[in-house]
Amino acid sequence: MSRPKPTSFQALILTLHNYWSEHGCAILQPHDIEVGAGTLHPATVLRALGPKPWNAAYVQPSRRPGDGRYGENPNRLQHYYQYQVILKPNPPNMQDLYLGSLEAIGLDLRLHDIRFVEDDWENPTVGAWGLGWEVWCDGMEVSQYTYFQQVGGLDVSPVAGELTYGLERLAMYVFGVDNVYDLPFNDPDSPLGAMTYGDVFLENERQHSEANFHGYDVAVLKGQFEDMERQVPLMLARDYQGKSLVLPAYDMVLKASHLFNLMNARGAIAVAERASYIGRIRDLCKMCASEWVKQQEAA
């Protein structure tokens, strides 16, 4: 299984894909809706629930509108990639599998200081929590490792183990690069020409930063949020072959969540309103989660 160490951002992703594929995961593609974190992909939030086994890995772009820095901050992006692994039930050797993936991408575990530091993960927007760790490599958090205990307010049983790798940060560390935009995106020796992360994403960061902070029309965002909010119960009330439309409903929740993040970045949400918006999204998410579990258990 020994492969050459990755030398580019895309090779890092391919290495992880290969690694988790060889360990039995389904390699999925990103969900085609903007999300704030890879966890929100239905392949994690929904599949973590219910009795059926589920093992998957995928890359998911994460959108954090408020983190945009117009391409001027070497570490912060409003659009970045997370590598997400979900193993349900978590295998007993999950920690070893995880450490194996670090070795696969070229970290010598006898030279670096790897630590599992307590971190109780929770995501109030989807009513989820779990216990686990931040994994540190030489003092830097390279992954989040969580045993899901609840999602959408429901107990996760069997327990799903979740791994989240912050890909850009990990790549910067592995390749010794200080500025994300300098990361080699493809093979640095490509006969067709080397490309950096900046070549691919710098302009994207600039334009989206401006849109996030100043571009979007708040009234439009607000209207869209409320539209999505209305769609969820409609989807859940609709009967199709004896089931409600929980998957489309969940997509509407994701859209609402992203619209909230955009409004937040625009500064359109008073501090006092924040909690209530999050509560509204959580309630919608809980509705989807319990409906999903009902369908899974019936199947």
Place this chain on the structure above:
Amino acid sequence: MPQLLLELFSEEIPARMQANAARDLERMAREHLAAAGFLPEALKTFAGPRRLTLVVEGLPIAQADRKEELKGPRVGAPPQAMEGFLRKAGLTQDQLVERDGVYMAFIEKTGRPTPEIIAEMVEAIVRGFAWPKSMTWGTCKLRWVRPLKRILCVFDREIVPFSIEGIESSDISEGHRFMGDAQPFRVRDFDEYAKGLNDHFVVLDVEERKARILEGCKTLCFARNLELVEDLGLLEEVAGLAEWPTPVLGDMDPSFLDLPPEVIRTSMRTHQKYFAVKKQGEAGLAAHFITVANIQAADGGKVIAEGNAKVLSARLSDARFFWDEDCKPGAFEGWLDKLSGVTFHAKLGTMAQRVERIVALAGEIAPRVGADVGMAKEATRLAKADLASGMVSEFPELQGLMGRYYYRAQNGLAVVSPQGVSNEPKLGQGNAAEQAIIVADAIGHHYRPQGPSDAVPTAPLSVAVALADKLDTLVGFFAIDEKPTGSKDPYALRRSSLGVIRTILENGVRLPLRSAISAAVDAGMAAEQPVIAKLASLDDSQQSEARELLEHHGLDYMRALSRETGITSGINLHPSVFIYSSFSPGAFAKAFSDHRIFAKSYNLPDKQAELLAFFADRLKVLLKDQGKRHDLVDAVFALGDDDLVRIVARVEALDAFLKTDDGKNLLAGYKRASNILKAEEKKGWKAEGERGLLDDASAPEAALYDALRMVEPALAAALAKEDFTGAMQELAGLRGPVDAFLDGVFVNSEVAAERDNRLKTLAAVRDAMGQVADFSLVAG
């Protein structure tokens, strides 16, 4: 005698839970073994990042056989009683022995083999362990802090066989994840276990891990002429994060040294768990750090040091960003705006409202502690602003401290002087710079004292702000009935009240508690008033003004009030949403007016008394901690005084007085006199009319009469001067005459006028003494 070794091997246990886990394991094992009748020679537990270990020395291989005597029914008891007894004893009637008319059963209990008992014990411990947070994993039904992987359990060199939810006991342990051969190994006793761990790069004992870390740090420092900034809390934590702790020294970009040292240290400690270092003999920090790795790397830690240095740079860049943003002109006003979005407590409104209250209160307190009213209001207005700053949002423990730095920065004062050179303007010139220093200190010190070992603020302005801050907290939480109960004190009200008491006492501030409390209540009520007035002045078309006004209180406050008032019309209350449609500001003004937290609560007659009693309890605890006699404190308290400085002066004078002969004897005289009076008062006697010296008065009567005539005005004069030692000396003058009176005069004379006058004389003694303390509460 045989030994038991148990290891519960799991994935990484949070560092903060390890010490308690070791204690709990020890307690549970002791209880179980004792219940089985074992008294082990020694029992010890260990906790580390991946294991809890128990070793018990000197257990027998089996329980001793036991003979039990059971008393059964009387001879001739109903048959049902006999049947029940036989069932319980597991015997037949012919096995019973009759003794003194009662059936007795003699049962021989064979002791069970120790391994059986151990297996039960381990199962009970594993299933009943009280982790602060536990979890399940995979399909296992067990709960543990993180997945439990193995249970090593050997007794007398043999595996104790059992299985808990699919985890089989074994004689296998594991060492370090990465160092050595990283292979599991077998052990049959503690010596083999300790050696195995050592060979596999695990330090079992947390104390050894700590010693190793300190030793390593000191070696690194020594070589570079540095000095470790010791941090016991951090040491404890990092000792729980590494099985083979190995300190590594890294370099920090020296350009960060212009940040306040607290910021650098907090960033290092909170985010990265690094130790800070100083140059030998210097005050400021050095441009290095020490991280404690879990591995002795082949390259001597070079890669680790470089990696960590990079992370620290990123962290400090964030801190620098916050610092630069926070130091921009106008920052304070921006933060003050934000405070209206920060809920202090649902029922007590936002932080902005709280600031309004403390500003008013500090204005009241300032003149009484010798501070300038204007400066006190200004310092208080700004005291909480830093809560909204970037730095304090990131590091809440830097509250106050950052406010002080920022205020100094805004006023052109030196912020950080790494060389320790002070270029403070000279004090005492009353200039603007001097005022700014005083205000900055008041902002920075108003949270003091933060614990029993923390100093109280001493500058008058800081005292005013600190007292206002704490009094508002106390009055507010008492208003909403959030008093501490038992061990629960979620808002640290005991600490706040002790802070008030210590600040008053240690500065000799004359601020009677009743007036302090009522000033705080007034400030609270005053802050409620304008909102109501403003709401009432709006008409139903002015929706957005009304809404803005209400939101100033915070949504939580509105929700709480709406629940209490029942006014929900026009407002859509959803558990997580607060949506307005049109509503009537006037109706709200009325409802709010009826339910004002401060006004409503403190209109109750005993509310202030309740808070006063709470203060009294804290003061008693404080005085007792200082070695003052409990009964003397009570005796002084009974006078109802609420001036803390005076109370303590009285207690001290009384204590000294009662150590003298005069004091002891006078106390005895007091007790005799008051017993006589009590008995007579019970029968209905009351002191009425003038006390005089009857014509045929005996010598002792005349002497006491004269003594009282001398002592009474002198006592009053001493008390007026608060000269309690002097007052006690005056009382000492009564000792002789009182003794002579009690010994030589028959109080209950048959002549009514004599009896009445003698009782009045005693009552006068009691009253005189009662002005100093309630001597009836003094023991002895």
